Amino acid sequence: MVTLGDYLFVSGLLFTIGFSGVLLRRNIIIIFMSLELMLNAANLSLVAFSRFRVDSLGMPNYHAQVFVFFIITVAAAEVAVGLAVIVALYRARRTIHVEDINTLKF
């Protein structure tokens, strides 16, 4: 029997993987992929709650799924703009290591 807690547990584990990716990796493209992992972990818990809140007609709560749709759309736009920023950064500095990009540090 799969419960709501199992889905939330798996979603939390995926979020933690993405979070540690952002903290541990120094390659900016990998950091970007980790951000996508975290967004998708949030989507998984939203869909799990949507399936859990069944209304009196026996239908899941579709508002959460519309919210997931919006999150996916915004994430796709974010990926496009973010990768364009990375390309512009690479043209200017010839590096994508976050340790080499420290102009704004201190």
Next chain:
Amino acid sequence: MSPAFFWIASALMLVFGAAVIINRNPVASALSLVVSFLGLAALFMSLDAFFVGIIQVLVYAGAVMVLFLFIIMLLDLRVEERRRINFVAFAGGIAVSTIFFGQLYLVIGRLRQATQPFPALSPNHPDDVRQVGLLLFGNYNLPFQIIGVLILVATVGVIVLSRRELR
């Protein structure tokens, strides 16, 4: 939803999700991300959210992943050279994510609903594409149009950013 399907799909998602941050080759990371998202789409479908699952495959495994691979190959990134690891930052990162997950685990453990099974759907409920579409063009019509403007602005922004010299 059978437990075996759930655990196989989530193991697929988590193992390849971990492979994204462990691999040193960016192309291997991007391909692991595709497999991880396919596992996630399978989990969405096990929750009877077929529309979201299909959108997940189309947008992530299709569009976003091609974009990532395109950029990796455009920048011609090779396997990144081993650098000296900053051990304080590394241990700090591990500690922060462990504490974060422990906290999350405690909260889920205390949630009363977390141990209840999912309630059954009515056998003749309408398909979810119709219901999501009705909500999207009814209740959420204004946010839907704002999202359209957002994508237009993102498109213009990408074109401006990727011009040869920025003014």
